[in-house]
Amino acid sequence: MSIIVRNVTKRFGDFLALDDVSVDIPAGSLTALLGPSGGGKSTLLRIIAGLERPDSGTVVIDGSDATATPVQSRNVGFVFQHYAAFKHLTVYKNVAFGLEIRKWPKDRARARVAELLELVHLEQFADRYPDQLSGGQRQRMALARALAVEPGVLLLDEPFGALDAQVRQELRRWLRRLHDQVHVTTLFVTHDQEEALEVADSIVVIAGGTVQQVGPPDELYDAPANDFVMSFLGPVTRLGGEVVRPHDIELVTMTRTHSRGLEPGSQVWLVPAKGALTVPTMVSA
Amino acid sequence: MARRGSLSLVTTYLSLVVLLPLAAVVWRSQEQGWSHFVHAVQAPESWAAVKLTLVLAVVVALVNLVMGTLIAWVLVRDSFPGKAALDTVIDLPFALPTIVAGLVLLSLYGNNSALGVDLAYARSGVLMALLFVTLPFVVRTVQPVLLELDRDMEDAAASLGAGRLTTFRRIILPNLVPAMLGGTALAFARAISEFGSTVLISGNIPFKTEVASVAIYNQIQSDDTANAAAVSTLLLVVALVVLLVVDLAQRLAARRG
Amino acid sequence: MARHSLRWVALAYVSLLLLLPLGLVAWRTFEKGLSPVFDSLTTQEAGHAFQVTAVVSVFAVVLNTLFGVTAAILLVRHEFPGRRLLNAAIDLPIAVSPVVVGLALILVYGKFEPIGGWLDRHGIGVIYAVPGMVLATVFVSLPLVVRAVAPVLEEIGTDQEQAARTLGASGFQTFRRITLPAIRAAVGYGVVLSLARCIGEFGAVAVVSGRIVGQTQTATLFVQERFENYDQPAAYAASFALAMTAVIALVLTRHLRRRGIS
Numbered sequence: 001m002s003i004i005v006r007n008v009t010k011r012f013g014d015f016l017a018l019d020d021v022s023v024d025i026p027a028g029s030l031t032a033l034l035g036p037s038g039g040g041k042s043t044l045l046r047i048i049a050g051l052e053r054p055d056s057g058t059v060v061i062d063g064s065d066a067t068a069t070p071v072q073s074r075n076v077g078f079v080f081q082h083y084a085a086f087k088h089l090t091v092y093k094n095v096a097f098g099l100e101i102r103k104w105p106k107d108r109a110r111a112r113v114a115e116l117l118e119l120v121h122l123e124q125f126a127d128r129y130p131d132q133l134s135g136g137q138r139q140r141m142a143l144a145r146a147l148a149v150e151p152g153v154l155l156l157d158e159p160f161g162a163l164d165a166q167v168r169q170e171l172r173r174w175l176r177r178l179h180d181q182v183h184v185t186t187l188f189v190t191h192d193q194e195e196a197l198e199v200a201d202s203i204v205v206i207a208g209g210t211v212q213q214v215g216p217p218d219e220l221y222d223a224p225a226n227d228f229v230m231s232f233l234g235p236v237t238r239l240g241g242e243v244v245r246p247h248d249i250e251l252v253t254m255t256r257t258h259s260r261g262l263e264p265g266s267q268v269w270l271v272p273a274k275g276a277l278t279v280p281t282m283v284s285a
Numbered sequence: 286m287a288r289r290g291s292l293s294l295v296t297t298y299l300s301l302v303v304l305l306p307l308a309a310v311v312w313r314s315q316e317q318g319w320s321h322f323v324h325a326v327q328a329p330e331s332w333a334a335v336k337l338t339l340v341l342a343v344v345v346a347l348v349n350l351v352m353g354t355l356i357a358w359v360l361v362r363d364s365f366p367g368k369a370a371l372d373t374v375i376d377l378p379f380a381l382p383t384i385v386a387g388l389v390l391l392s393l394y395g396n397n398s399a400l401g402v403d404l405a406y407a408r409s410g411v412l413m414a415l416l417f418v419t420l421p422f423v424v425r426t427v428q429p430v431l432l433e434l435d436r437d438m439e440d441a442a443a444s445l446g447a448g449r450l451t452t453f454r455r456i457i458l459p460n461l462v463p464a465m466l467g468g469t470a471l472a473f474a475r476a477i478s479e480f481g482s483t484v485l486i487s488g489n490i491p492f493k494t495e496v497a498s499v500a501i502y503n504q505i506q507s508d509d510t511a512n513a514a515a516v517s518t519l520l521l522v523v524a525l526v527v528l529l530v531v532d533l534a535q536r537l538a539a540r541r542g
Numbered sequence: 543m544a545r546h547s548l549r550w551v552a553l554a555y556v557s558l559l560l561l562l563p564l565g566l567v568a569w570r571t572f573e574k575g576l577s578p579v580f581d582s583l584t585t586q587e588a589g590h591a592f593q594v595t596a597v598v599s600v601f602a603v604v605l606n607t608l609f610g611v612t613a614a615i616l617l618v619r620h621e622f623p624g625r626r627l628l629n630a631a632i633d634l635p636i637a638v639s640p641v642v643v644g645l646a647l648i649l650v651y652g653k654f655e656p657i658g659g660w661l662d663r664h665g666i667g668v669i670y671a672v673p674g675m676v677l678a679t680v681f682v683s684l685p686l687v688v689r690a691v692a693p694v695l696e697e698i699g700t701d702q703e704q705a706a707r708t709l710g711a712s713g714f715q716t717f718r719r720i721t722l723p724a725i726r727a728a729v730g731y732g733v734v735l736s737l738a739r740c741i742g743e744f745g746a747v748a749v750v751s752g753r754i755v756g757q758t759q760t761a762t763l764f765v766q767e768r769f770e771n772y773d774q775p776a777a778y779a780a781s782f783a784l785a786m787t788a789v790i791a792l793v794l795t796r797h798l799r800r801r802g803i804s
Binding site for chain 2: 555560620640769
């Protein structure tokens, strides 16, 4: 199912979280909402889920206007950064929760839960309580819980943010593979550009409450729309007022012996490095 | 060295002030044998007082279970001008002398009540007094748990299709139950042992408004320490059993979670 | 809408149970102006009652503070057989009726053998005298300082104390310069709580004091005695004074708790 966000604005008191934001998320894609914290990406995700209401603008899910639809009936799967595990319920009961709400027949629900626990490799943990699981396992349980109800879209808010580096790497790849299997329209929020570049088909860069650029990872990297996008996607340095990536340029000097180093006033040249795709025009300094 | 010194100091102090005297009560109640104990507890006036106390304490516990949870909910989830003041006032029954609490209630619900209700010398008056002194227990046990409760759980339940009532019943309530029971048990224990606040409003009419503590007091005054010890022991056992059972239940719940 | 109705239910319950009656007491107290209140609080009898309350409370609070801090450190910082039992025993007073407290003390320190009888033969009066009242007050307020200090001790952990030890501080120096400053607010909180509880104690003191007017009568006993002798102005005036100490205690504990957290 596709998601279309049109002219969404949201304020929290004096703070303008989203300023006239419009985004199209095609059906079946895996999209990252990337940006610095406080930039509005989580707010946008929560508005799409129905957990927040926009002050103005519309959200269209699968062709119909969902702006006024309460979260209960939007049929979205939502995964939280800190898992939001139901602490008093077993893993099995956590995953079955949405099915019980939807009054699925018992045996069908049981089969569905088993299927999902297998998908997230938690079959043998069905009777455990969330406190007895590791962070990575808890997040996989949360994913199974969200997917169990066959949501039209899957929304993940910094899903790997609370995990340590190695588990994070694993779960990233695993999410990618999962999406290739399930094909549900997936939108995840992250502040980690590496994560976005590695996992997503398409990236929406959000900062200061506005969309900075939308596109596939390569396009964003090779043709950043502005200095902000460029600096957010990797290390940059500023030379003569221009933002450049250090590995895109080479420094050529004319000193006789490198051991003596450069002396003040000696002449240097900046040239494009081998394989550099984007080198901004520069004037000599 | 220092540890052993302070350990013996602490245990000696505790023994002299609390343990030895309580043991003396239990000892005195059993001095003349079990049948005498049963007889003493079942003496008409004592038994009526004990029954009234237990019934009132159960009612007080149930009212607190509901109202205490509700007040805690309002204090955590609602916001309105004066909320901080309300939050402070909840502790007043802990700080206010019980005899003053009794007088305070008598002034509004006594025989020249401004509201036109006269609860003085009636069981409903005793009930009011007990509700007054037990107000903070459930509120103060539930409030911190509710404050710590992961709000994302509720959002998660909503995103899975649960309505507000379902979310409350299936997600919030199960997480509050241990605290609710703990607070209720404390309120119950306090209610069966309360004395000061009931003295003025109840009139201490035997078979009608006399609660167990007052019965014990009267027995002490007439130098009948054996019977007083019997009723005291019964109260002690009931309070301890209730607190123990709830503690055990909470422990079980904690192990599961 | 539903949320608002909950708010009104909560406010109505607290108002009817707490606020209205309290307001009415204040109003009754000052119905005829300030001077009758002043007069009834400055009688010799009233003055003596408040004095007895002060003496008993100060003794009880000092004892319980020393005990409370020692017990809290013992429970949190040391491992020893019977620790859980001691922990449970400290909470025992919560479940005991004040009247039973009085009875319990009479049975040990009254004229009963062996302890009370021995004390009696040596001319040491505990029951119907100030020592018995201090004992009763200590009993009812015993857990308060321990329960205020123990969680804070637990939270600050042992890192700072160990750091001090590595820097050469002795056990006592570590306690005085590291531990004590860290638990100061919590101790203060416990002390204020105990003080309020001690000043307000009625049942236990009623039993062990013998309620001798002008000798062992405390402020709370004074309230009851005056009320039952149809001297309502004095009962209300003393009640109001006691209620004011409760309110001050409440504000103080709130302040201290906030400081303890930050």
